[in-house]
Each structure stands twice: as structure tokens, then as C-alpha cells.
Amino acid sequence: MPPSPARPLSPSSLPSKLERDYAAFLVANPTYAETNAIDEVRATEFRRLDDQHLVYLDYTGGGLYPVSVIADHAAFLTTHVLGNPHSVNPASALSGSLIERCRAHILSFFNASADEYAVVFTANASHALKLVGEAYPFEPGDQLLLTFDNHNSVNGIREFDRAHGATTTYVPVEPPDLRVDGSGLERLLDELPRTAPGGHHLFAYPAQSNFSGVQHPLEWIAAAQGRGWDVLLDAAAFVPTNRLNLSRVHPDYVALSFYKMFGYPTGIGCLIAKRDALQKLHRPWFSGGTITVASVQSDRHFLAEGAAAFEDGTLDYSNIPAVDAGLTFLEQVGLDLVHERVRCLTGWLLDTLSSLRHPDGARLVTIFGPLSTDERGATIAFSVHDATGTVLSHAAIETSAAQAGIALRTGCFCNPGAGEVALGLPPGELDRCLASGDRMTKDDFGQCLDGGESPGAVRVSLGLASTFADAQAFVTFLRRFLA
Numbered sequence: 001m002p003p004s005p006a007r008p009l010s011p012s013s014l015p016s017k018l019e020r021d022y023a024a025f026l027v028a029n030p031t032y033a034e035t036n037a038i039d040e041v042r043a044t045e046f047r048r049l050d051d052q053h054l055v056y057l058d059y060t061g062g063g064l065y066p067v068s069v070i071a072d073h074a075a076f077l078t079t080h081v082l083g084n085p086h087s088v089n090p091a092s093a094l095s096g097s098l099i100e101r102c103r104a105h106i107l108s109f110f111n112a113s114a115d116e117y118a119v120v121f122t123a124n125a126s127h128a129l130k131l132v133g134e135a136y137p138f139e140p141g142d143q144l145l146l147t148f149d150n151h152n153s154v155n156g157i158r159e160f161d162r163a164h165g166a167t168t169t170y171v172p173v174e175p176p177d178l179r180v181d182g183s184g185l186e187r188l189l190d191e192l193p194r195t196a197p198g199g200h201h202l203f204a205y206p207a208q209s210n211f212s213g214v215q216h217p218l219e220w221i222a223a224a225q226g227r228g229w230d231v232l233l234d235a236a237a238f239v240p241t242n243r244l245n246l247s248r249v250h251p252d253y254v255a256l257s258f259y260k261m262f263g264y265p266t267g268i269g270c271l272i273a274k275r276d277a278l279q280k281l282h283r284p285w286f287s288g289g290t291i292t293v294a295s296v297q298s299d300r301h302f303l304a305e306g307a308a309a310f311e312d313g314t315l316d317y318s319n320i321p322a323v324d325a326g327l328t329f330l331e332q333v334g335l336d337l338v339h340e341r342v343r344c345l346t347g348w349l350l351d352t353l354s355s356l357r358h359p360d361g362a363r364l365v366t367i368f369g370p371l372s373t374d375e376r377g378a379t380i381a382f383s384v385h386d387a388t389g390t391v392l393s394h395a396a397i398e399t400s401a402a403q404a405g406i407a408l409r410t411g412c413f414c415n416p417g418a419g420e421v422a423l424g425l426p427p428g429e430l431d432r433c434l435a436s437g438d439r440m441t442k443d444d445f446g447q448c449l450d451g452g453e454s455p456g457a458v459r460v461s462l463g464l465a466s467t468f469a470d471a472q473a474f475v476t477f478l479r480r481f482l483a
């Protein structure tokens, strides 16, 4: 925990570097003090981080679970009998009612009206995205529009689009901020040829980049819908520290994973979909749980209504109550407080990383993406350079960070489009390297591109339990790379 700013310093000792930095940080970020309650949450719910001297900076990879949610959930499981839902027996009825309670809680958490939206439980955000991709009624003449900045679980939808003879178009992000030019996007939304009469056109983008932290405008949702597009919003990296208000913006489909919000359970996400947008989807198969009636002899099946048609097999009914509890936990801590806290810490990290200089004045760090906290979240990707400007191996930095007890991530984070632009990989070179062979390892790819490791960046990300001390420990670690 950062030291309390009110703590008196011993007159005989100078304040430690941490204390001086923290005091200066508080002066520059007066709203941070309003989030002090989270220091208490860190000390109680996430104490294991400090007990193990672990500096956790991978919240975009996965959030952390609070101990009380796990303890309460374990106590609940050991004192209740839960059965496979869809029966009136008491064990089954309890599971069923807890599932419906959690669905209602998800809608209220995101301010979504139950008349407008339905919640489909999925294994994770990728599964939610795939449900849309595989069932979206693409036909020749239809369009799938994607931002370069997308997770591979969104990029993969282009394979469904291609299989149905529709067209995929990418709208680029521009360096150095890695944002999309809004007028270029609007032009594409207006002008992309959409030949099929009554065709279906899908625009998919992330509310927040898992590479650069850029928050793409939510205003694009209405702008695209007004031009006849359906909108799939990948909210996986956005919702852990930002409020998504589905009474203000109305995407057709929203995908997210709950472990990114509160760490546990790891196997549950959801698709929040407009009810009419769900009806537009054509499921490519049926399974247990998704039909009202199916017959072998008459070769017919009838899909269930709404969310049930998309939930294959048995839901994770013993863990869904923990999602409910995780949402309650976030509500009690206050998502706005978490948001403000990580915003302040992100600003400090952006400024401090940018200011680190080798003795000859050369930069230690190049940040990929916006350098201010405006319309960006708490994910920062960057490269580290030696005094000659040569980029240091991201894999080596990950290894040294791990040895120093710092959890961060390196690579392209399953977001090749943002990575290719950030790292300046020329399209011709990518075509050349990716043209040959049926299989390619990351090492082969790196060797082909520049004879080195596969291209990548270093990424740190903040979340629910982050403190100033975490951010400061990371900067102290990075100073090791100064000449």
C-alpha cells in the first residue's frame, strides 16, 4: 500500500523515494485521495499480492478475485444443493432461479432494459463473439467492417464472413495514437458497396483496445446503426474499469468475460444482445438446451426463444452465482472509484515512462498509443530501448520482470492489427513472410521479418486492486535498463 500522505515522517530521516513520489503524485492528482477506500480493499481482499510481493500489472489479461467473494461462494456451495436446471426438483429450481437472478443483475449492472436486451451466458468473450460470427446471416454482397485494432476473437469473424461470400473491410488505426480517423470510418460506413437488397452488414470494434488502451468512441454505435449497420461491441477490455451504460448507447451485440472484471469465475462470459438482433441470428446447429422440440424420425427441430437458443448444453450453474457476487462486489467498491483511481495511475505512468532518459538524453521507452488519459484506459503498451535506440527484446523484459516479481505481458496480445501499425511492420513484408507454408511458429515469423524474435511490445495494465506502489515498483524495475 502507498504510505498515507498524512503519516508523519521521522524528522531524522528524509522521505523515501516512494513517499516523495507519492506526495507529488497526490498533489498532481487530487482526486486520487477520494479513492483511498480502495487501499483498504487492497489490504483485505487482495492481501495475497503484498504477502507474496507480487506486483500485478496484467489486469487486461485477467482480473483478480477478492477473497471474500471466493469464501462466500465456497460457503454457499457447501451449504446448498444445486442441480442441473430445467426441472422443478428443489436442487434444479434453486440453480434455475440463481441463473435468472444473475441474468437480471447483469442487465441492471449495465443499465440495460430487459425489454430491449437479453443475456446469453457463454464461456468467455471469445465464445460470445463466435456465437454472433457463426450465426450472423452474411450473404454475398454483405459487409463486415472491422477496425485494425481488434482482438483475434473479433478478427476471426472474417472467416465466417468469407465462408458466406461476404466481404471484409478493415479501417486502419493511425500512428502514433493508434486511433481510427472518424471521418474515414464514416465514409466507409456510407460508401462500402452493399449490393444485397435487405442485406445484413456488421461493424465490430472494441470499446477499449487491449493493445494500446485507446477507447474508441461509443458514438460510432448510433452513427453506424443510422446508416443501416448492426454493431458488435467488444467490451472485454473496457468493462473492468469503465461504466458501460446500455441505456445511453445501444449496440446490437456486446461481448465480455467476467474474469476480466473480478477474476472469478474464469469460465463465464456473456453476450448481451438486443432481442431483435438475436432473432436475426441463424444458429448453425442445435443442441441440448437450445430447442423446444427436436425429432429424429421427422428430422425437425424448433429453437427455443431468446437467450436459451444460444446456450449450448448445461450452463456453469455452480459458478454463475459467483458472477452475481462479483458484480455486487464491484458495485460496493464503486466502479467509478476504480475508474478514477486507474485513470490517475495511468496518467502518472504515461508521464513517468515518457520522462525516463538514458544519460545521453535518449528515451528509454516508446509508448504505443495516446500519451494522455483522454479517451484511453489503463492499458499501456510500449517498447524499451537501450542508449543507442535499439529495441530491447520484449521476451527478455518479460523474463526479468517475472524474476523481479512483476506480472506483465509481452507480444501482440492477440491484437495483430494494432501491433502491426504500432511496430511499423510493412504490409509487403507481412505478405512475404506469411505467404509460404501451411504452418508457422512465432519464431519462424520473427526470423522471416527481421531475423529476430517475433515482433511485440511490453504491456502493463491496471485494475481493481492497483496502487501507486505497484506503478512505482514497475518504474523502479524499468530504471534497471537505463545505461
Ligand SMILES: Cc1ncc(COP(=O)(O)O)c(C=O)c1O
Residues within 6 Å of the ligand: 060, 061, 124, 125, 126, 127, 151, 153, 206, 208, 209, 210, 234, 235, 236, 237, 257, 269
Ligand atoms: C478486447 C478483448 N477482446 C476479447 C478478448 C478475448 O477474451 P477471452 O479470452 O476471455 O475470450 C480479450 C482478451 O484479452 C480482449 O482483451
